[in-house]
Amino acid sequence: MARTSRTRFAVLGSLTLGDRSGYDLKQEIERRMGAFWAESIGQIYPTLKQLELGGLVEEVAPSDEAKRSRRVYRITDAGLAELKDWLRAPPQPEQVRNEILLKLYFGPHMGAETALGHVARFEAYQRALLELFEQFKPELVAAADSEEQRLFWEITLSSGLHIADARIAWCEETRRRLLEWQQAQGRDPDTAGD
Amino acid sequence: MARTSRTRFAVLGSLTLGDRSGYDLKQEIERRMGAFWAESIGQIYPTLKQLELGGLVEEVAPSDEAKRSRRVYRITDAGLAELKDWLRAPPQPEQVRNEILLKLYFGPHMGAETALGHVARFEAYQRALLELFEQFKPELVAAADSEEQRLFWEITLSSGLHIADARIAWCEETRRRLLEWQQAQGRDPDTAGD
DNA sequence: GTTAAATATATCTAATAGATATATCTTCCA
DNA sequence: TGGAAGATATATCTATTAGATATATTTAAC
Numbered sequence A, B: 001m002a003r004t005s006r007t008r009f010a011v012l013g014s015l016t017l018g019d020r021s022g023y024d025l026k027q028e029i030e031r032r033m034g035a036f037w038a039e040s041i042g043q044i045y046p047t048l049k050q051l052e053l054g055g056l057v058e059e060v061a062p063s064d065e066a067k068r069s070r071r072v073y074r075i076t077d078a079g080l081a082e083l084k085d086w087l088r089a090p091p092q093p094e095q096v097r098n099e100i101l102l103k104l105y106f107g108p109h110m111g112a113e114t115a116l117g118h119v120a121r122f123e124a125y126q127r128a129l130l131e132l133f134e135q136f137k138p139e140l141v142a143a144a145d146s147e148e149q150r151l152f153w154e155i156t157l158s159s160g161l162h163i164a165d166a167r168i169a170w171c172e173e174t175r176r177r178l179l180e181w182q183q184a185q186g187r188d189p190d191t192a193g194d
Numbered sequence C: 001g002t003t004a005a006a007t008a009t010a011t012c013t014a015a016t017a018g019a020t021a022t023a024t025c026t027t028c029c030a
Numbered sequence D: 001t002g003g004a005a006g007a008t009a010t011a012t013c014t015a016t017t018a019g020a021t022a023t024a025t026t027t028a029a030c
Helices: A007-015 A022-033 A041-053 A077-088 A099-105 A111-143 A147-187 B007-015 B022-033 B041-053 B077-088 B099-105 B111-143 B147-187
Strands: A057-059 A072-075 B057-059 B072-075
Touching: A007 A022, A007 A041, A007 A057, A007 A072, A007 A077, A007 B099, A022 A041, A041 A057, A041 A072, A072 A077, A099 A111, A099 B007, A099 B022, A099 B147, A111 A147, A147 B099, A147 B147, B007 B022, B007 B041, B007 B057, B007 B072, B007 B077, B022 B041, B041 B057, B041 B072, B072 B077, B099 B111, B111 B147
Parallel strands: none
Antiparallel strands: A057 A072, B057 B072
């Protein structure tokens, strides 16, 4: 995929919020950043190893025998420097692969009925997301340990709200269009029923 | 990545619009579907081969010596059936990896200045997209060979417009927030200049 | 008739998604 | 006390994908 891994930076960044194990990172990325970042769990452990080799993270208390099955990592000064370099670089435009739109683009091969089903499911999912974001907001605000942290977290949360709103509006518009089309089909004996 | 390739269906679907070579497919997906679907060029040729092996596509006039360096494919009945099965199945929710939001989530490590730069570039890009979509609309409408085709293509185009609008609104809101924060910092001697 | 640019096919590597394997720890019930 | 169930935790594997690159062929330009 990408020439340089972004998993590295998702991991380094999360480690600036506190020491974490691989499992902690997985949970935190899913829970706190899930609205805009999906991380492959299978990438986290190899990435931690690789970062440790490069001296960007280090294991906390590696000789402690008591909790042998839990390896906790801490970001190093070198790791923080690398993260900051990456944060300064302009973000790359994302590769989009929106499956519902791909299917709708080939809509004449599935018909309005199936399309309406897809759109309805998509809309329900977006509404559930919206609700989740609203519930999540106070938790995020409470977890922030500075005003600046809170500002940036609210900014990312707001993006999720804007996008979900826009998608719901598109769903409503699309449902209306498809229903109109269906009705027009029903009224038109030339094209109905094929 | 995904357990089952979606490149197969982007290719099969495009071939329902007419016979195409690998290069044609690349051009068409980039130009017509680029707003919601990115296809890896390196995947198209192996996918065509694999589809041909499975009998889902076939080469058009494979023995023609005149245009030996251009292999044109046509979808078969089996290919169309497989496409239709896939179109009926509910779309999977997309994996999001939004790099600008990942960076902003770690915003305290870059500061408001850098963040404003990232947001400004993102906004300019979204505005350019919006313009592109508007220019593209009449071309898409003209290319549709049926009212149904036009309906579905307008639906996918409309999604791009909604999302770009929402992102621009988020950019404006975010710029306002970051500027306010910067000004508050400037007025506050305790936290300014760190 | 040679160069340059566009067209076209193909291959390669590193990154990633998603599934799965396996071990450990905690809880709760018999 | 034991052991089953479920949560926690680490790790590995494969098919898919992004993006770069190699290399012909065709067309246009000079």
